Amino acid sequence: MPWKGEKNPYLVWLSEIILQQTRVEQGWPYFERFREKYPKVEDLADAPEDEVMKLWEGLGYYSRARNLHFTAKYIAKEFKGVFPKTYEEILSLKGVGPYTASAIASFAYGLPHAVVDGNVYRVLSRCFGIDTPIDSTKGKKEFNQLADELLNRKKPGEYNQAIIDFGATHCMPKNPMCGDCELQAICVAFKEGKQGVLPVKEKKIKKRTRYFQYLIVESPDGLLLHKRVEKDIWQNLYEFPVQETEKILETSELIEEDLFLALAPGGKELLQAVSRPFQQMLSHQKIIAVFWEISLSKTPDYDKEKYLLVERENLSKFAFPKIIDRYLQDKSLYLKMI
DNA sequence: AAGACGGGGTT
DNA sequence: AACCCAGTCTT
Incomplete structure (x- = not known):
């Protein structure tokens, strides 16, 4: 490293x-x-x-x-x-x-x-044949105590670096290199063929799906951005004005949404194009985002507390979630005229 | 104790 | 698609 x-x-x-x-x-x-x-x-x-x-x-x-x-x-x-x-x-x-x-x-x-990270959990659980779930309170305690006992107190830094490196490069999650392993003789997992089941994790996460309708509101002055400050994903990143919905929307449904009514009072004739649905997996959510392009001859009366007006060439100065970055990258390829 | 929080690589 | 990564914070 x-x-x-x-x-x-x-x-x-x-x-x-x-x-x-x-x-x-x-x-x-x-x-x-x-x-x-x-x-x-x-x-x-x-x-x-x-x-x-x-x-x-x-x-x-x-x-x-x-x-x-x-x-x-x-x-x-x-x-x-x-x-x-x-x-x-x-x-x-x-x-x-x-x-x-x-x-x-x-x-x-x-x-x-002693450090205890994903690598250490893996090395210790396999070497000592410990099947206590690593994401349980009991497991955390047990592995922390064991790691502390094993720590080389003369050279804690080197020891910690070594066990992490060993986990990352040798005792990997899948297909660990047991055939060429110094610890083969003492490794319980190797002896019992349990490399595939150790370490044990008990909790599995479930994902919910969310649908974001993004409005690209563009006028000669620039376009509208929103800073995500609410307690949710992507806090303090920027995005376009967004309306969350229960499903993917048709054009006729989009124009009934509050956000569209507020920012595009001129109606559906202002709608220029719509993107394909973009998808992103997060750790606990699946995001599906559609980007609707709205072209205005004049900046609408928008909530100054909530949105800021940004010139197109300044867009790159803001930090965006990956899904918006991806849209921006290849938007010209996927926009469809309405 | 359980859930939330990103994005990317590997299998 | 599931799993995992040199985890931490909030509820």
Whole structure:
């Protein structure tokens, strides 16, 4: 990894936040861009939030970016830019949980705290043949205690790095490399052929489907955007004016919707084109979005609290959810005249 | 204790 | 389509 052996707590923190629930290959370029743009925690603290969100655009789990920015400001102000040095203080930072606190404490300061992430759960459950569900309170306790017992207290950072690397490159979820494994002789899962069932997870998530009707309201002055501030997905990202519906709509149904009535009082003749349905899977939701293009000769009377008027060439300055980014990327290919 | 929160790669 | 990823926060 590019940051292996990194001792700068700010950079360790930054990389660990980026890598939460994120593969190294996906997070790496983001880490490089953040490190380049914000070399020190004060640089991040001084940045406008929209800029941070834009840099995070496409990485997902956007609360990480909001908490990252919040914590940078907190460290800059309350700690004069000096990263806290005790496990308890690190753990108290917003966006930093047990895993990240242990990672920072051990990598940056050599403190004896064992990391327990997805890799560690996998390695330990297989090696010791533990079938306690890793997403249960009992399982978390059990694995944390075991990890703590196993930790090399002389070199906690190296130990933590090693077990994570081993899980990521050798003891993988599917088709682990058991034939070429140092732990074959002691691995319970190998002995009993349980690699495929360990680790055990008990909860499975169910997805709900949501339908978003996006209105691309364009006038000579620009087009309307909305910042998602409500407690929902994509908080603090931007989007077009949206109406959520129970299903995919026909044109005749769209023009009856409140949002359309409010922003396109001229009626359906203003409708220029409609996109194909775009689809995106989130961790708990399936999103289906349709984009309706509305062309106005004059900007409508819109709610200034809710929407902002943006010129077309400034669109790229805003951070959008992936599904909107995809629409913007190939919109010319999919728009259909009405 | 359970649910919510993104996006992408692998199988 | 299901699973998983260098997890955390809210309810």
